[in-house]
Amino acid sequence: MTGLVDRLSWTRDTLLRLLPHSTRPGLRKVGSPTPDSPILLTCNFTLTVRRMMDTLRGHDVWLLVADSHGINVWCAAGGGHLTHHDVIAVVRSSGIAEKVAHRRLILPQLAATGVERRIVEQRTGFEVKWGPARLEDVVAFLDAGSHMKKRWRRMVFPLWERMEMALMWAAPVALIAGLALWALANARVAWIGAGVLGLTIFAIFAALRWLPVEGAKRALTYVGGALLSTALGAGALSLLGALDAVQVGLLALANAIAMGVLSLDVAGTTPWYPSTLNMTKNHFDLELDADKCTGAADCVMVCPRDVLKMKGKERKVEIARPDACLRCGACVVQCPDDALHFRFTDGRLVPAEQIRKTRMNMLGRRTIETE
Amino acid sequence: MSGGTIDALWAQMAEQVAKPGACVLDLGCGTGGLTLACASRGAQVTGLDKDAGMLAVARRKAKENSFEEAPEWLELSVMEMEDVLAPESFDAIVSCLAMSELLPEERAYALRQAKVALRPGGVLLLADEAAPEGGGAHLMWRLRRAPRAALTWLLTQQTTHPMQSLGDDVRRADFSDVREERAKEGDFILVRATREGAS
Numbered sequence: 361m362t363g364l365v366d367r368l369s370w371t372r373d374t375l376l377r378l379l380p381h382s383t384r385p386g387l388r389k390v391g392s393p394t395p396d397s398p399i400l401l402t403c404n405f406t407l408t409v410r411r412m413m414d415t416l417r418g419h420d421v422w423l424l425v426a427d428s429h430g431i432n433v434w435c436a437a438g439g440g441h442l443t444h445h446d447v448i449a450v451v452r453s454s455g456i457a458e459k460v461a462h463r464r465l466i467l468p469q470l471a472a473t474g475v476e477r478r479i480v481e482q483r484t485g486f487e488v489k490w491g492p493a494r495l496e497d498v499v500a501f502l503d504a505g506s507h508m509k510k511r512w513r514r515m516v517f518p519l520w521e522r523m524e525m526a527l528m529w530a531a532p533v534a535l536i537a538g539l540a541l542w543a544l545a546n547a548r549v550a551w552i553g554a555g556v557l558g559l560t561i562f563a564i565f566a567a568l569r570w571l572p573v574e575g576a577k578r579a580l581t582y583v584g585g586a587l588l589s590t591a592l593g594a595g596a597l598s599l600l601g602a603l604d605a606v607q608v609g610l611l612a613l614a615n616a617i618a619m620g621v622l623s624l625d626v627a628g629t630t631p632w633y634p635s636t637l638n639m640t641k642n643h644f645d646l647e648l649d650a651d652k653c654t655g656a657a658d659c660v661m662v663c664p665r666d667v668l669k670m671k672g673k674e675r676k677v678e679i680a681r682p683d684a685c686l687r688c689g690a691c692v693v694q695c696p697d698d699a700l701h702f703r704f705t706d707g708r709l710v711p712a713e714q715i716r717k718t719r720m721n722m723l724g725r726r727t728i729e730t731e
Numbered sequence: 732m733s734g735g736t737i738d739a740l741w742a743q744m745a746e747q748v749a750k751p752g753a754c755v756l757d758l759g760c761g762t763g764g765l766t767l768a769c770a771s772r773g774a775q776v777t778g779l780d781k782d783a784g785m786l787a788v789a790r791r792k793a794k795e796n797s798f799e800e801a802p803e804w805l806e807l808s809v810m811e812m813e814d815v816l817a818p819e820s821f822d823a824i825v826s827c828l829a830m831s832e833l834l835p836e837e838r839a840y841a842l843r844q845a846k847v848a849l850r851p852g853g854v855l856l857l858a859d860e861a862a863p864e865g866g867g868a869h870l871m872w873r874l875r876r877a878p879r880a881a882l883t884w885l886l887t888q889q890t891t892h893p894m895q896s897l898g899d900d901v902r903r904a905d906f907s908d909v910r911e912e913r914a915k916e917g918d919f920i921l922v923r924a925t926r927e928g929a930s
Contacts, residue, residue, distance in 0.1 A: 385834060427834070445781035445808035452810045453836045483814055717783040717806075 373406045375531040377524075381406040382430030387454035388413070391420035395461035398506055400491065400498070401447060402468060403428035403436050411495055419502060422460065426450045434631055437474030438688060444479040447471075451484045466491040466506060469513060470631075472662035472690035476716065493664045508661075515664040517632035519566065525630055526565035529622060530558040537614045549607045552597060556611060557618050560589040564619075564626075582623035586615040631664075634686045644702045644710065646685050646692070652699035653677050659691030659700060667691070689715045740858060740914055741768040741827065747923070748823035748854050749774035751799075756821045756848065758809055758841065759829025763789030766802050769825065775800040777821075781808035809833065809841040816848045824849055827858045830897060842904035851928020855906055859897055861913070861920035897922050 373381045383406045390413060401424040402412050409425055416423070426446045428436035436442035447467070451457070465486040467475060470493050477488045492501045492512035501512055534554035542550035564571065564585055571581055590612040597603050603611070628635030646667070655675035659668045668691055669680040677699070679685075692700045692715045702710040741764050749755055751773030757766040760778030762785050770776045770793070780786050786804050793802050807815060809829075824845045830838055845855055862873075897920055898911040906924035914921045 386836075440782060440784055443781065443783075445806075445811065449808045449810035449837060453834060453840060483811060717787065 369406070370410070373410075374527070377407060377528045378532055380430035382427075383409050383425065385425045385427040385450055387450075387456055387459075388423040388425060390416045390423050391418065393420045393422045395459065397421055397460070398466060398502060399424060399456060399460060399464065399486075400466045401426055401450070401471075403431065403433045403442055403471075405430055405432045405436075408432055408495070412498070415495060415499060416502075419499065421502070422456060424450050424454060424456060424465075433468045434470040434473075437471045440474060442471055443474045444476045444483075447475055447480050448483050451480075451486060457485070463487055464489060464506075468495075469493040469662055470664060470690075472694055473688045474693070477658070477694060478696065490661050510666075513661065513664065514666055515631055517569075517630065522565040522568055522630075523562065526562045528629070529565075529626075530561040533561060533618050533622070534558040537618055541610060541614055545607050545610055549603065549610065552594065552603065553611050553614055556589055556593040557615055559593070560586060560615060560619065561622070563589065564622075568626075568630075582619040582626075583616050586619035587612060590615045632686075634688075642704055644687065644704045646679055646682065646687070647701055647703045647709075648677060648679050649699045649701070650676055652697045654697050654699075656696050658694040658696060662690040662694050664688070664690070692716075736915065737764065737827075738768075740919060741765045743914070744825055744827065744856055744858060744921070745769045745772055745774075748825060748856055749776070750822075753822040754820065756816070756824045756845075758824060758826040758845065759832060760789060760804075761785045761829070763792055763802070763804075765825055765827045767792060767796065770798045770800065770802045771796065773799055774823075776802045777805060778802055779805045779807050779809070779812070781806065809844070810837060812841065812844040812848065816844070818847050819850045821848050821853060822850055823854045823856065825856045828860060830857055830900070831859045835900075838900055839904065842900060842906075846904055846906060846926055849926040851926055853926045855901065855922075855924045855926070857897060857901070857922045858914065858919055860918060861897070 382404050385404045388409075397420045399422040400412075400416075402408055404425045404427055409423075412423060426442060427450065428442040428446065431439065431441050433442060447465075451465070457463075463486045465480070465484070466489050467477070467480075469490040472490065477490075480486065480488050489506065490508065490513075491506075492498055492508070493515050494512070497512040501508065534557050537557050538550045538554035541553040564582065590608070594603055594608045594611045625636050627633035653676045655670065655677065657670055657677065659677055660670055665681070665684040665686055667679060667681045667685045668677050670676075671678050687702065689702070692702065692712050695712060698712040701712055702715065704710070744765060745768035749769035749772040753774045755769045755774045755776045757763075757769065757776060757778045760766045760780045761782070763778050766776050766778035766789065778786070778789055780789075783806050786806055789802075790804060805815060830841070833841060842855075849855065898909055901922050901924050902909050907927045909922065909924040912921050912923075913919065
């Protein structure tokens with residue numbers, strides 16, 4: 361019975377992963393942790409905790425689940441739902457300090473846009489170390505004695521993960537379009553429509569790295585893709601007599617609307633591209649004030665795209681790969697010298713303190729401005 | 732999002748505790764509705780919330796008014812109260828729709844710390860959304876609440892978590908003279924308690 365319930369909730373969480381799904385925050389034991397076992401922290405998105413427990417099987421680890429409102433680490437930290445306050449809260453409420461003999465806490469690197477490491481250290485007495493950006497590298501990281509390697513800081517966006525993102529969009533889109541087509545035509549058109557739309561989304565994500573996801577032309581690509589897939593899918597079916605011309609038209613319309621909506625900000629829903637909506641309307645870039653930089657290298661340790669590098673001789677940081685920057689702000693938030701900031705193309709500067717205080721909303725926009 | 736009806740509740744709460752010059756702490760102040768209701772009665776108010784974005788809105792709202800004592804804002808979670816608040820430094824601690832956001836162990840901690848931060852004789856006044864008791868009434872209430880909750884979530888990605896045991900939690904934190912009453916047509920529970928000792 362629990363197996364069945366578990367499988368059903370996994371299915372729900374997977375198909376509707378666009379929405380938050382919370383599991384209870386607090387301390388979890390993985391294996392038989394001792395006072396010397398490492399402490400890892402993660403968010404309380406059900407899929408993340410589930411995957412974390414599966415990945416860590418066979419290891420003895422304390423797992424702290426912080427309250428991120430059921431949102432994944434990357435989105436919660438960027439959106440202000442996983443901050444140092446949430447980390448401090450779970451460290452204190454879990455009583456972990458009494459259970460371990462050490463004072464080291466491993467945080468997911470992707471939490472760095474929201475969690476100010478130094479505040480956690482001051483308030484809890486735990487030394488905070490950034491763990492791998494990706495859950496898939498956590499076991500290798502632990503096996504290496506919790507020593508970080510450069511390649512574990514870098515994000516990748518492989519095909520299987522693009523397919524996961526495709527499913528995240530395909531399930532609700534197919535459901536909504538299916539219901540609409542059912543209301544407007546009949547059940548058969550609804551099933552065909554849901555199938556064609558779902559497959560179009562999978563195709564777009566499979567080909568994502570070759571498609572323009574930024575700039576004004578992106579809508580044309582998606583809507584063009586929609587019309588193409590409708591022509592191929594529904595057109596073929598109508599030749600077989602499964603659909604009449606009006607129904608094909610309906611299908612094309614549903615597909616074009618769905619892809620038009622998707623094209624608004626597909627990029628912003630991936631861990632790989634900066635949010636399109638945000639960047640098109642008010643473009644900004646990362647800037648370094650080299651005079652302030654003391655070479656603390658906090659920024660290098662949290663950048664998921666390898667944008668920042670240490671210049672060995674000068675003991676200063678440089679922005680080595682500006683084009684790869686996601687504008688997530690992790691480096692700006694963590695810099696102890698306030699040496700990094702954003703600048704809009706119109707010249708306005710967004711200081712570090714504002715990046716720390718403002719959060720991105722669903723569309724990737726930093727909505728609230730401090731004085 | 733309550734459609735403005737919560738203003739009356741804030742005013743009702745402020746009237747009970749925000750005497751001119753009194754030191755009042757608003758736990759989980761959000762965008763400062765209750766904080767400003769207290770400040771407008773001349774109390775010296777501190778608003779505490781972990782959400783920097785909400786505090787930015789609260790600051791902006793505070794600036795639009797001129798208070799004798801401008802409210803002070805602290806960006807902290809309730810789990811950080813002990814780091815910043817001096818013991819016995821408040822005449823009253825208020826909180827609206829914040830206790831239900833906390834885990835039971837966090838709520839227990841927050842209430843214990845609230846007791847430490849209150850002066851002897853100081854008043855604790857909490858308000859939170861409460862689900863009606865009884866199966867049928869509970870179901871009707873859920874249905875009635877669903878559209879507004881869905882709209883609120885869509886616009887703000889926030890929701891509230893109705894609770895029932897607030898009074899018991901306060902008793903467990905060793906407050907005395909704990910009194911509960913329903914407000915806003917039974918949708919809200921108001922809990923008032925005092926920290927023992929001479930005022």
